[in-house]
Amino acid sequence: MGDSLGASVSLKAALKxxxxxxxxxxxxxxxxxxxxxxxxxxxxxxxxxxxxxxxEETEVPTTDNDVANFLEPNLALHQILETRGFEYYFQEFxxxxxxKYWQPFVKEALQFMLDKEQFETEDMTV
Numbered sequence: 001m002g003d004s005l006g007a008s009v010s011l012k013a014a015l016k017x018x019x020x021x022x023x024x025x026x027x028x029x030x031x032x033x034x035x036x037x038x039x040x041x042x043x044x045x046x047x048x049x050x051x052x053x054x055x056e057e058t059e060v061p062t063t064d065n066d067v068a069n070f071l072e073p074n075l076a077l078h079q080i081l082e083t084r085g086f087e088y089y090f091q092e093f094x095x096x097x098x099x100k101y102w103q104p105f106v107k108e109a110l111q112f113m114l115d116k117e118q119f120e121t122e123d124m125t126v
Contacts, residue, residue: 001109003027003102005063011035011049018046025109026051027102030062031073039080048087050109051078052102054095070097 002010007029014024015038026049029035053074060070071092081088089112095101 001025001027002029003099004097005030008032008035012038014047014049015039015042018043022046023048023113024050025113027105028053028057028060028070028097029074029077030068030070031077036073036077036080039077039084044081044084044086048113049081050089050105050112051081052091052093052105053078054097054101055092056094056096060097 002008002025004027007024007026008031010021010024011026011029012035013021015035024047029051051074053071055071057070057074058072059067062068075092078090082090089109091105093101093105
């Protein structure tokens, strides 16, 4: 699970090493050509992905003092993952590139990844 660059690393690990990291929870990843290529080559049967991105993530400050459009590449990644048949959840939410917009998705992401009955039985609250 990760947000921004952490989500990019999570996705890369899942796509390159699905037998070790077969699940990825992505909160607004920085999507690169390398990630798109990996998504096109990975075995969809081995990877489960939860993916959210904000509709206002069109001008995100980056660590190299630049500004990037995160929305457009995430929508392109969404098309690849959906078309290729990954076990996949996607949502575009109203919001920006901030934790306060990602936080409400944590419980839903964990429920998607884990057995819902086990999640509810063990009284895990998020």
